[in-house]
Amino acid sequence: MTAGYFGETIPEIKGPNENEPAERDNRRNSSTSSQDGQQALEVVFEDEGVRRRKSSLAPTSDVKSKTMRRGTQCFVHSLLEKHEGIPTDEHNASYEGRAQERRVDKDILNDAEPAHHSRLLTKKQISDMAFGIRELSKKLAQIRLKLHVRNVFILAKAYDETLIVHTRETTDWLLTKNQSYRVYVESTLENNKIFNAQGLLEEHPSYRGRLKFWTNELCAERPQSFDIVLALGGDGTVLYASWLFQRIVPPVISFSLGSLGFLTKFDYEGYPITLSRSFDEGITVSLRLRFEATIMRSQTSSSGGSRDLVEELIGDESEDNYTHKPDGTHNILNEVVVDRGPNPTMSTIELFGDDDHFTTVQADGICVSTPTGSTAYNLAAGGSLCHPDNPVILVTAICAHTLSFRPIILPDTIVLRAGVPYDARASSWASFDGRERVELKPGDYVTISASRFPFPCVLPLDRRSKDWVDSISRTLQWNSRQRQKAFKEWSG
Known part of the structure; x- marks a missing residue:
């Protein structure tokens, strides 16, 4: 099984499943109920490894011969096909096969279970882990996950006056929208004159106990405490979120308030609609390999x-x-x-x-x-x-x-x-x-x-498939050129 951050258990991906639409509908209609007990978005591989579909093998409808002759002379396909009742010859492991079971890097502690660092995994384990992350990302892209949001983490540059104003505005909106929300902002804003935390509490006494302040130590020690991260800024703010959450990473909704914005997927002007839809209807997540x-x-x-x-x-x-x-x-x-x-x-x-x-x-x-x-x-x-x-x-x-x-x-x-x-x-x-x-x-x-810990980005629901191409065209003007004029043929 694969442990999911969002408080649910995502089944291991083993190829097509006839019951998948029903399972997907059940997952879409279910919401999590735990607040601080969520699990890490970490790919866990079983000892037997990940099973891959043999999509390149075309099934045959021929009846097996009574003489049990093999249907192929190809050595590779003879290993891939299943021959019930026919013993398969054992083969000596090659150098590449033996290399799959060796750790690549040095381990001064000589850990018996080096599961904490990917550099100490074997080649086969790294391959299964990377494959598992990609398959999990494909699975998550096809479903909508409903979150039981209670703790919202807001990340922005604490020294940018404009972003401090936006942080205050978003905090005020969230705390007003739902009495059960707890909003965490950077601890440096507690005494910031522009953010004016004391003024917020005096104006809205119901905010007391729900407006909280995060530190780097809290992010490192209790990252599972946060249900979702709101990144207000540019790509640098998203990278800062990756730096803060070195292992467990909550899903990140990034609002574009920077210069380019390859990683910022949403316009800040529409944040009330974006957040309302995300919290009420669910989110679609893309896993970025780290x-x-x-x-x-x-x-x-x-x-x-x-x-x-x-x-x-x-x-x-x-x-x-x-x-x-x-x-x-x-x-x-x-x-x-x-x-x-x-x-x-x-x-x-x-x-x-x-x-x-x-x-x-x-x-x-x-x-x-x-x-x-x-x-x-x-x-x-x-x-x-x-x-x-x-x-x-x-x-x-x-x-x-x-x-x-x-x-x-x-x-x-x-x-x-x-x-x-x-x-x-x-x-x-x-x-x-x-x-x-x-x-x-x-x-x-x-x-x-x-890395064993991917970075979950929340995608816009209406433009997932062309989002990356749009971003390089918009920000880098990729292949932007004045169109060549057509010929005007002379008919005389």
Whole structure:
């Protein structure tokens, strides 16, 4: 079973189901009743893995031969087809098969159940997890979820005068609309003169006990306390929500009050209608895959002598878990960037994918982006635009000192590692969605893999299918050009 954030249990997706319309109607008409007991929007995979439909196999209507002869000479199809009563020969596991069962990165604690970090999962587990997230996203896009809203979280820039006014207006509207709503705003607004929390309480005594203030610690310790997040601002505000909720993420309704707005789906002017429909009729959610990035610090070696990062990660010393130790993990929605920082020289970065050394990058830096972040730093660095439903990782060099480094697109089941070699001239710097900028000294590296905790975005009900194409056309003027004039044929 898959645990859902919205207080319900979403069944594991195993292909077509004749009863699916009825189940969908029952789910649409049901509302949750728990307030603080909601579960994390986390994909949980069973030991037997995720079953995939063999949609490419055409069923046959031929009656089986009495001699039990196989109907195909193809070795691959003989493994895929079911032959009742026919013993299947056992095959030795290949190198790729054995690699599916190995952990990719180092684990200094040697945990027996490394379920907390995706970098410590096996290749098969990461593949099943990413597949499960995509299938769950497809399922959620086809149903409307009704929420039992009680605790509303409002997020906006606390230093922007205009946004403070909008935050106060939205708070006042919510507290007036329903006596059971509790609204949380940032703690810095408690004594803000523009927000004037005391004035609100004096004007409306019924707001007492229902107007609350959130802190970063509350978001980290009790994220399940909030039923929904209202993001007032631009894409940066949505990224801030991802940074606040590193694991459990409530569904996010984003109102456009910024500049571009790839992630902001609703116009603020119509917020009363939008919120009324969302709370009363239900919401449709899109899951955006996030990356998990972990900083790995080089440990002092007792043997002394020269060290090689390639050997320590994929060579003879790759089994030594004590060469590096973790130093902080971040879930990111847009990108991980490793660059030269304040150093005057280029960065030298070793790039690894699973058990392979991909290349040595000599550039200002490297950008590893999610499909959601393809329109952000990845775009500015010359990377490809990518629809958010694609199961990929985008790798783009930043001002590479070569003519042949082209952007590359990799599957999201891979574990990337970007490290600073021991003989590098200078250290590099890593940032995560533009935050938590940290120094990577020679020997340090950062791992990047699919996260177990996706980011749920609430979609407009009337324009789900063309929302992304509309956003790049509206904000970037994608393929905008004056139309070529038609010929006027001469008939004389």
